[in-house]
Amino acid sequence: MENENKIPKQKTLQEAHDKLSATLNALPDLLFEVDTKGCIHDFKSNNTEMLYLPPEHFLGKNISEVLPENASNVILDGINQAVKKGRHTGATYYLSMPDGIHWYELSIATMGDPKSPNLHLITLVRDITDRKQAEDSLKNTKDFLEKVMDNTTNAIYTIDISGKFVLINKRGLEIAGYPAEELIGENFSKLIPQNYLPIVNDEFLKIVNEGKTVSQFGTELIRKDGTTRYITFSGAPLMVENKITCMVGTAEDITELKKDEEALRKYNKELESLNAKLIESEKKLKESNITKDKFFSIVSHDIRTPLNYLIGFSDVLANNTAKLSQEKIIEFAKKINKSANNLLTLLENLLQWSRIQTGIEGFYPIKLNIYDLINENIELFTENIKDKKINLSLESNKNLKVFGDPHMLNFVIRNIISNAIKFTHIGGKINISSKKENKFIELSIQDNGVGISKDNLKNLFRIDVHHSTSGTANEVGTGLGLILCKELVEKNGGEIWVESNLTGGSTFRFTIPESK
16 A cells, blocks of 8 residues: 555656756756855756866866866855855856857855755856847947947937936036036926027927927027026937837037127128228218319309409509599499408308318307397398398297307308398398297298299209309309308208299298207
8 A cells, every 4th residue: 555655656756857857958058066165066958068178077076176267256156145145146257168258147046954064056057148249239339329429529318208308418418517417307497598498398399299300499508507508409209119208319509609600790790880981981082072172163263253353343443543433433342342242251151161171160059049049140131131122020939049059050040041132032021930849949031032943952952063043133152151051050950951942932941959
């Protein structure tokens, strides 16, 4: 009966042994049985090519006797760790085999009672050369990529879909001014000024939500020290299994380029300003030449005419006094007087004009009563008005005040009144008025005499076009007075213009700033 019970047990043990043997035979690894000192008691492997030495050279011997020091030290240390903890895995070592260097990984576990003085251990040795080579290749590739990233002139970075930095290269850290540990895991908004954040965030969402690519988008960036840089960034979505996992981007610091552009813009602006000044200088030179030509024209023509009159009539008087009647002498004397006065007026105008052109004429504005100023100038022409029987009226508020140079304003008023008298027919009318217009006082001198044609109107204030017309009583002029009037009015901060037609007379108007 007892023998019958032993048979099934033996059968079961045999089956278990067969399964274990089959399992061990299926393993591509080496199995060694060792004691705590490192002595090799047994081994199991169907792949004897993995053995460093034949079995007869290592069975019964210590590992340190049969393997190189670097390998034996790793294994013996693994045995010690397994004795303490029951098992030890993950240690690696290499051996120089006939076909080259091979790498191995250890897994060691105790057999039976760990407290037994005759404790043995199972040591599994797996050839991981292919895996090691793949890991080394991957590491080399990673090291190469890291070197490329860290030596590029642009920032390279990845940001997850929540906006947090996952990776940033050396250049990116330099631009931001942060160490990696203070930036990885932080939201990119940490670096963007508030006024730029909405548009930068929109570009980010285009990438991670819509899968779009963004190129050369400009923004400011705030460094850790608070200084501002200007960058352009480009970004694209990174797809894993058809799903966007993060954004991959590059950024370029264009701060210095911006500064150069600003300097160039400033330089161009200065060039434009200089060019404008040159153009203005050329214009002034041209005007100066025109002025010079006008001056010589006046000197050669307009001065010669009254001088000829003076010389001619004075010669007649000097050589024929005894033969001339009293009436003729008086007539010639009046003509001499008139020519002398015309010459004096011309010389005064030329003197005034030359003072303005050379900058000698000073500008000394004061508070003036416009009514009194007009009256003072009307009184100068009392005889002229009486001779031509002109009806002159003045309509002006007696309390209107202007702020201007009295010498210049007297010249303007006197000149325009003189012109009005000159071109008004005998028995005609002249009306002088003043009124307030915004912050100016507008003075108007209107006559019903000879008007001005459209062609002459447009040339009236131009020095490069000679315009002079005799009055209704053959009064002569130089054409210089109105040009001086325009310059003097503008010098006082006002404007001058004229309204006229050939049948209705002329109205000259000019403005002077109101006194505060």
